[in-house]
Amino acid sequence: MATILVHIALLAYASGAAAFLTWLVRPDGRLARAGRLLLLAGVVVHFAAFGVSLGIAGAGLGLSAWKGGQLFSLLAAVTVAGYLVLDFRYELPVAGAFVAPLTVAVMVPAHLVASSERAIAPQVSHSLLLFVHVGAAALGTAVLALAFGLAVLYLASEKQVKSKRPGRLLARLPSLELIDHAGYRLAVWGFVFLSLAIATGSLVSREATGATFPFAPKQGFAILAWALFASLIQARLVAGWRGRRVAFLVVAGFVLLIGTYVGLLSAAPVLQGTAA
Amino acid sequence: MMLICVGLSHRQAPIAVRERVAVAPEQIESRLRELKALPGVREAMLLSTCNRVEIFAVAESRGAGDDLLQGLGPVAAQHAARRFEEEALRHLFRVAASLDSMVVGEAQILGQVKEAAAQAQQAGTLGPELSRALARATSAARRVRTETEIARGALSVSSVAVKLAHKLLGNLEERSVLLLGAGEMAQLAARELRSEGARELLVVNRTPQAAEELAREIGGVPSSLAELPALLERVDVAICSTAAAQAVVTRKMMVQAAKARRYRPIFLVDLTLPRNVEPTANELENVYVYDLDDLERVAAQNRDLRAAQVGRAEEIVEQELQAYLAQSRERTAVPVLARLRAHADSVARAEVERTLAALQGLDEKQQKTVQAMATAIVNKLLHAPTSRLRAEAGEGPLADAVAALFALEGEPPQPQKEAGQKSESAEEGTVLPLLRRS
Numbered sequence: 101m102a103t104i105l106v107h108i109a110l111l112a113y114a115s116g117a118a119a120f121l122t123w124l125v126r127p128d129g130r131l132a133r134a135g136r137l138l139l140l141a142g143v144v145v146h147f148a149a150f151g152v153s154l155g156i157a158g159a160g161l162g163l164s165a166w167k168g169g170q171l172f173s174l175l176a177a178v179t180v181a182g183y184l185v186l187d188f189r190y191e192l193p194v195a196g197a198f199v200a201p202l203t204v205a206v207m208v209p210a211h212l213v214a215s216s217e218r219a220i221a222p223q224v225s226h227s228l229l230l231f232v233h234v235g236a237a238a239l240g241t242a243v244l245a246l247a248f249g250l251a252v253l254y255l256a257s258e259k260q261v262k263s264k265r266p267g268r269l270l271a272r273l274p275s276l277e278l279i280d281h282a283g284y285r286l287a288v289w290g291f292v293f294l295s296l297a298i299a300t301g302s303l304v305s306r307e308a309t310g311a312t313f314p315f316a317p318k319q320g321f322a323i324l325a326w327a328l329f330a331s332l333i334q335a336r337l338v339a340g341w342r343g344r345r346v347a348f349l350v351v352a353g354f355v356l357l358i359g360t361y362v363g364l365l366s367a368a369p370v371l372q373g374t375a376a
Numbered sequence: 377m378m379l380i381c382v383g384l385s386h387r388q389a390p391i392a393v394r395e396r397v398a399v400a401p402e403q404i405e406s407r408l409r410e411l412k413a414l415p416g417v418r419e420a421m422l423l424s425t426c427n428r429v430e431i432f433a434v435a436e437s438r439g440a441g442d443d444l445l446q447g448l449g450p451v452a453a454q455h456a457a458r459r460f461e462e463e464a465l466r467h468l469f470r471v472a473a474s475l476d477s478m479v480v481g482e483a484q485i486l487g488q489v490k491e492a493a494a495q496a497q498q499a500g501t502l503g504p505e506l507s508r509a510l511a512r513a514t515s516a517a518r519r520v521r522t523e524t525e526i527a528r529g530a531l532s533v534s535s536v537a538v539k540l541a542h543k544l545l546g547n548l549e550e551r552s553v554l555l556l557g558a559g560e561m562a563q564l565a566a567r568e569l570r571s572e573g574a575r576e577l578l579v580v581n582r583t584p585q586a587a588e589e590l591a592r593e594i595g596g597v598p599s600s601l602a603e604l605p606a607l608l609e610r611v612d613v614a615i616c617s618t619a620a621a622q623a624v625v626t627r628k629m630m631v632q633a634a635k636a637r638r639y640r641p642i643f644l645v646d647l648t649l650p651r652n653v654e655p656t657a658n659e660l661e662n663v664y665v666y667d668l669d670d671l672e673r674v675a676a677q678n679r680d681l682r683a684a685q686v687g688r689a690e691e692i693v694e695q696e697l698q699a700y701l702a703q704s705r706e707r708t709a710v711p712v713l714a715r716l717r718a719h720a721d722s723v724a725r726a727e728v729e730r731t732l733a734a735l736q737g738l739d740e741k742q743q744k745t746v747q748a749m750a751t752a753i754v755n756k757l758l759h760a761p762t763s764r765l766r767a768e769a770g771e772g773p774l775a776d777a778v779a780a781l782f783a784l785e786g787e788p789p790q791p792q793k794e795a796g797q798k799s800e801s802a803e804e805g806t807v808l809p810l811l812r813r814s
Binding site: 266270271274276277339345 | 522523525528529542545546547638640641658661662666670673674677
């Protein structure tokens, strides 16, 4: 049942992506509206699939039965939900043309490629801390993915203004000031969730393995990304940084964050602990 | 009944003629009533703008066109264009979609068409034919605006500057604008920025007197040239148009200003030659310099873009026009269908009554069975002719043939009262078609 729902969600995301990409070529407002509605339908069905999945998993928080791909699926769902909130606030269909295909690109390997179940230490598999950790990590990553998207859009459109060749992209975007403002706010929220994810992650790790900060690529990338976003916020507040340099930092920070997930997949999972 | 359009636009007459023919807003309603009082004229709408004075009317014959034209005066008659039926309708659609405008894609014309329709409504000269045509023309215009980029981009140097300021800074309210020099184009841009809500307009000129005078004229605040470095730290947009022989705003000045601005963007618009702003200032972070050439290039790009969209816009207008014509033709076919149906029903009803009178003693159920049989025979017999007539939309020979074969000419359609029988709407049976192909 959950699998069918996920496939329906994926279909809705793909259709939404097609609508947004067509909108880029032909700026018909109806296409953007269709794209939004399809993403909304997709995300509702997607969360319903998670609900069904957790129900099947049994008692408690049910994280022990999750497969690796499901974390990426959750990330995709939260990113789409975040985009819809962002779009409601700032009306950014261009970001939709970025988020929707990215979601499909993440969802396809997450669900169509077989992945093994994550072996999670029994002492933490039903822990509230683990649930908060995964939730905060997913929210933080989704919000920072959106900030990354806006940063890329900012850099591309700013280049058009600077080179005195304003093109279609600039015409379809709101002002640079607004993109900068929205991107920074997302970066701040992403930083908050990332901080929470790291803090709860260290506690979960201590419960599972006894080590608060085990030396592993995942933790290393997470700390680097966190430090970079902290510097970004500091630079904005103290020195007034904005525009290109903030956008570059957001891009770099998100790339580091992606390193966390690469580390999660490539290395032996820390949470595996004694259950391994 | 046919649609007629008479009048002139920028395509037929120079402004000297158009201004003599133009109808003042307060005279439009009385003029419309005069037009409707002309022989054979059923409906009328008058569109009077800077670029056109045109009458759209529904009349009984082409002859009304000359009478309508007289309503615009003798000067108009020498230059006016006359359009009838489909050509007139196509013109209405193209005008509303801004394809016949002097600046193709400009947004005002659709509002002007709607305003003209409202005035005709007010004067009581807008009837169902024109209303339907206007509704479809408006819908076509909206499609053109949403599905093409014909309205995208500003076309004049000053409006390109204002658009770019929007793209960089967003909402211009609470923004501060510096006007350096007194060039006309710069004043125009400054006024546009002010009308967009810019909070503050600072005026700097060579002499304090000139600055004060200009500030008074455009509602700004005068400031001295000596304060320029400080002002560049403060303002969000600077429009430069002094007659100075060398750069007034140097790169060095902007380096200092950028430090104090703490990365806040500034948009420098240079509207003179020789240039007032050192071009290398554009290399600085968050400093954007556009000179006359840059702005003109953007305007030219926008013009090219609009021109490239005209073909697609024309396609949309033609699609909408053909759809409207098809509907009109279907309406034309309806009276024949209604008459045919009424004729068949009346025959069936009479035969049922005679049969029931002959077959005494039938109970209620048996009587209903006889009635249902008669209805079924009529429906089955009429099914194929109805489909063919609808498909032909009253345009082919069948409509006339049916009318002749069944002697339907002049026979008014009867309302359908039998249960289960389809009936044509009263409106469709009586509405006069706007267009009938000759």
